[in-house]
Amino acid sequence: MMPDMKVKLCGIELNNPIIAASGTFGFGREFSELYPLSSLGGISCKGITLAERDGNPTPRIAETESGILNAVGLQNPGVDHFIKYDLPWLREQNTAIIANIAGNTVEDYCTMAEKLSDSDVDIIELNISCPNVKSGGVQFGTSCESVGNITREVRKHCSKPLMVKLSPNVTDIAEIARAAEAEGADALSLINTLTGMRIDINSARPIIRNNTGGLSGPAVFPVAVRMVWQVSNAVSIPIVGMGGISKWQDAVEMMIAGATALQVGTALFNDPYAPIKINEGIEKFLSEKNISSVTELTGTIKPW
Amino acid sequence: MSYDSQIFKLTENKEIAKGIFDWTVKNDELPARAKCGQFVNIKVPGRVLRRPISICDATDTTLRLVFQVKGEGTKVMSQMKPGEDVEILAPLGTGFDIKPGKRYCFVGGGIGVPPLLFSAKQTDNPMVIMGFRNKDLVILKDDFKAAGAELYTATDDGSFGIHGFVTDVLSEHMGEFDEVCACGPVPMLKAVAEVCRGKVRCQVSLEERMGCGIGACLVCSCKTKIDGEEHMTQVCRRGPVYDAGEVFYDA
Numbered sequence A: 001m002m003p004d005m006k007v008k009l010c011g012i013e014l015n016n017p018i019i020a021a022s023g024t025f026g027f028g029r030e031f032s033e034l035y036p037l038s039s040l041g042g043i044s045c046k047g048i049t050l051a052e053r054d055g056n057p058t059p060r061i062a063e064t065e066s067g068i069l070n071a072v073g074l075q076n077p078g079v080d081h082f083i084k085y086d087l088p089w090l091r092e093q094n095t096a097i098i099a100n101i102a103g104n105t106v107e108d109y110c111t112m113a114e115k116l117s118d119s120d121v122d123i124i125e126l127n128i129s130c131p132n133v134k135s136g137g138v139q140f141g142t143s144c145e146s147v148g149n150i151t152r153e154v155r156k157h158c159s160k161p162l163m164v165k166l167s168p169n170v171t172d173i174a175e176i177a178r179a180a181e182a183e184g185a186d187a188l189s190l191i192n193t194l195t196g197m198r199i200d201i202n203s204a205r206p207i208i209r210n211n212t213g214g215l216s217g218p219a220v221f222p223v224a225v226r227m228v229w230q231v232s233n234a235v236s237i238p239i240v241g242m243g244g245i246s247k248w249q250d251a252v253e254m255m256i257a258g259a260t261a262l263q264v265g266t267a268l269f270n271d272p273y274a275p276i277k278i279n280e281g282i283e284k285f286l287s288e289k290n291i292s293s294v295t296e297l298t299g300t301i302k303p304w
Numbered sequence B: 001m002s003y004d005s006q007i008f009k010l011t012e013n014k015e016i017a018k019g020i021f022d023w024t025v026k027n028d029e030l031p032a033r034a035k036c037g038q039f040v041n042i043k044v045p046g047r048v049l050r051r052p053i054s055i056c057d058a059t060d061t062t063l064r065l066v067f068q069v070k071g072e073g074t075k076v077m078s079q080m081k082p083g084e085d086v087e088i089l090a091p092l093g094t095g096f097d098i099k100p101g102k103r104y105c106f107v108g109g110g111i112g113v114p115p116l117l118f119s120a121k122q123t124d125n126p127m128v129i130m131g132f133r134n135k136d137l138v139i140l141k142d143d144f145k146a147a148g149a150e151l152y153t154a155t156d157d158g159s160f161g162i163h164g165f166v167t168d169v170l171s172e173h174m175g176e177f178d179e180v181c182a183c184g185p186v187p188m189l190k191a192v193a194e195v196c197r198g199k200v201r202c203q204v205s206l207e208e209r210m211g212c213g214i215g216a217c218l219v220c221s222c223k224t225k226i227d228g229e230e231h232m233t234q235v236c237r238r239g240p241v242y243d244a245g246e247v248f249y250d251a
């Protein structure tokens, strides 16, 4: 019998647990030339802001051992453009649509949540963890007080399921997770990137024009697994796990740690077909283990 | 479907100049879709990011890729053996806009020369001006001759061909062609664009560090002015080739 790959996230049924991670998949069009987007559980769209943004100067990316640094700086066409030009097409792709939003002020977030609540998106992902913009982003995501505050305010303007995306650049992620849950988050996603830096030894110049960037890819995977586990012990809302997932074994491991669904980002740059291969691998693993549904993996960790 | 990531078979890998390698890779489907000035993104064992390399030449079933060893990834590539499989995402980007009935001058600097070969082959009676630092780095001379090009080779130190810069040669021959296509380091591209300004159309091929290679991740953005409007565009998709005025407008 084929195992059931469907999972439920905030009442939304996903085709499978693999969601394309925000910022690595655009609004899906480019990857749809490779495979139907219905082969994904969902798409977390590129982070959008109230007004169009050009982002940071280039270079915006650097390679590290087993990872990458990026500092795109939220280049995006703005929320209205997204709703008008990207969303209608996305909606036809038979996959869940997650809008990832970032703002300079709490009001920005609330205005966007309001606009998106009137739109066709399935879930709103509150990005309070972007390390690459001067104002906004991660400044809202590093203390319990500010996370609680922004979650509470956005909640008032948001009639869609609200998922709060957490930063790993904090002392105690479990505490932050509890603050978001207490103020009405329906789900949590983690981790965003870890702030990092690379320097060219010949020029003594940072490789990334923004000097620092966000680390992602296999290098961060163990950190992400640890944080998903800690957060799953701290809250009872579902967790979307991400950070360095590049093969099906990683996906299974992250679900065992406590994730209900997953996002895959950097792995797409190494292999654009990574999400497809990961789903195939999970399915085979479940068959071999006689597990009938992928949902049975979530939180099955037996800690010492 | 325009591009895809598929397995290619490496059939040849030879060092054609110091640190410069010449690959031939085979695949039954993707090479036939290649247009001049496009590039590919190569998965390198042990590296997270793929490496973007221009299409130097193409047949219906093969691509020729010429690259210089710079860092870790290209070093691994230089050591790969014929018979090995390589995963390649291809063909990518928007190449040179070649119009029938015009005479083209192709201007290349250093490792920017390779994509001009496939391009020159698409035109009648092309002029090719290529510049290198010194004689040890001169590549593809015989290939351009075989393609019937009127060829000028310059070196910065005069150790081979003309002693001087490609722009000197270009200025000298102004009037003998209708359009210019250039690939090489940005200072060279800007100088070529300056020589062409107000005289002939000039297309330039840019480089930028890349992630996805297909236009989704926005790491390769470039400030451009297209039809009078300023926009960020992706070098991997709208580029790598632009009209010089689209990218060098505020220089």
Ligand SMILES: Cc1cc2nc3c(=O)[nH]c(=O)nc-3n(C[C@H](O)[C@H](O)[C@H](O)COP(=O)(O)OP(=O)(O)OC[C@H]3O[C@@H](n4cnc5c(N)ncnc54)[C@H](O)[C@@H]3O)c2cc1C
Binding pocket: A062, A063, B039, B049, B050, B051, B052, B053, B054, B055, B066, B067, B068, B069, B070, B071, B072, B073, B074, B075, B111, B114, B115, B206, B207, B208, B209, B210, B240
């Ligand atoms: C559209 C395009 C076409 C190109 N065509 C050719 C070609 O035909 N022949 C050739 O020799 N080189 C070409 N390059 C440059 C080539 O991509 C880099 O030299 C190569 O990626 C360096 O990799 P590395 O592993 O040796 O260096 P590393 O320093 O180890 O690379 C680290 C990271 O930086 C990136 N990077 C470093 N330098 C560059 C660069 N100049 N441009 C883009 N990314 C870079 C790498 O891709 C990698 O992700 C092209 C670049 C682009 C964007």
Ligand SMILES: Cc1cc2nc3c(=O)[nH]c(=O)nc-3n(C[C@H](O)[C@H](O)[C@H](O)COP(=O)(O)O)c2cc1C
Binding pocket: A021, A022, A023, A024, A046, A047, A048, A070, A072, A074, A100, A127, A130, A165, A191, A192, A193, A215, A216, A217, A218, A220, A242, A243, A244, A245, A263, A264, A265, A266, A267, B211, B217, B219
């Ligand atoms: C190029 C790039 C752009 C990103 N842009 C965003 C973004 O706009 N919003 C966001 O919440 N996260 C963004 N991220 C973070 C990813 O969504 C993800 O949290 C992180 O990369 C870890 O997962 P990974 O290792 O699978 O890539 C970006 C990551 C990368 C590599």
Ligand code: FES
Binding pocket: B209, B210, B211, B212, B213, B214, B215, B216, B217, B218, B219, B220, B221, B234, B235, B236, B237
């Ligand atoms: S490399 Fe991803 S958009 Fe160009």
